[in-house]
Amino acid sequence: MNSSDGGTAQTPRSGPRAAYPEPSGDPRSRRRWFIGLSVLVVVAGVGLAALGYTKFADEExxxxxxxxxxxxxxxxxxxxxxxxxxxxxxxxxxxxxxxxxxxxxxxxxxxxxxxxxxxxxxxxxxxxxxxxxxxxxxxxxxxxxxxxxxxxx
CATH class of the missing domain: 2.60.40.1820 (Immunoglobulin-like)
Structure with a gap:
């Protein structure tokens, strides 16, 4: 049996499907990781901007x-x-x-x-x-x- 018959699909040994396997995991989980990392990058950028402003702004x-x-x-x-x-x-x-x-x-x-x-x-x-x-x-x-x-x- 093959996957078109409703059986279990075997892992291909050659061809494009062997080089690029199917993504695993839940798409919602990947989206959460992406959002979490994006928020982290934005927070780090704002922190660096604030530090730069206090260090290089016009002095009193x-x-x-x-x-x-x-x-x-x-x-x-x-x-x-x-x-x-x-x-x-x-x-x-x-x-x-x-x-x-x-x-x-x-x-x-x-x-x-x-x-x-x-x-x-x-x-x-x-x-x-x-x-x-x-x-x-x-x-x-x-x-x-x-x-x-x-x-x-």
Whole structure:
């Protein structure tokens, strides 16, 4: 008997039916897997988008180095532009001097008081423990440490 007679079908040993067997399982089960994986991919995409937005969105405050001047063998003057989304808030920036081998040899935190312009030019002198070769802005924040005061600006 064969399957056309109502008997059991035998597994073919050659031909297209042997190369591409009949799908097994319930179609509803495959559909659930597809929907579940699709939801997982969408959730992961939204999570990555949120992470990217928080990491790469416009910052509240940013310091960008515009130049430096080597004043002597233990002092570098760092010039930078401070950009604030809210200029009425004070900002604190860390500037540093680096030596020839790339190590940090001097650091200074500076408080920049409130202003009226979103961008403001700042020049700060940094004392170093070794001859400096470069001065740069390490970072800026609007979270002012308690030990910085208006007299430091």
């Amino acid at each position: 405050v940013k310091g960008e180095g515009t130049g430096y001047e080597l004043l002597d063998s233990s002092t570098v003057a760092v010039q930078f532009t401070l950009t604030r989304s809210d200029p009425s808030r004070p900002a604190a920036c860390v500037v540093r001097g680096r030596s020839k081998d790339g190590s940090e040899t001097g650091r200074r935190e500076v408080l920049i008081g409130p202003g009226t312009d979103k961008q403001q030019g700042v020049r700060v002198e940094v004392k170093t423990s070794a001859p400096p070769v470069i001065g740069e802005v390490f970072g800026c924040t609007t979270d002012i440490p308690a030990y910085l005061s208006e007299t430091d600006a």
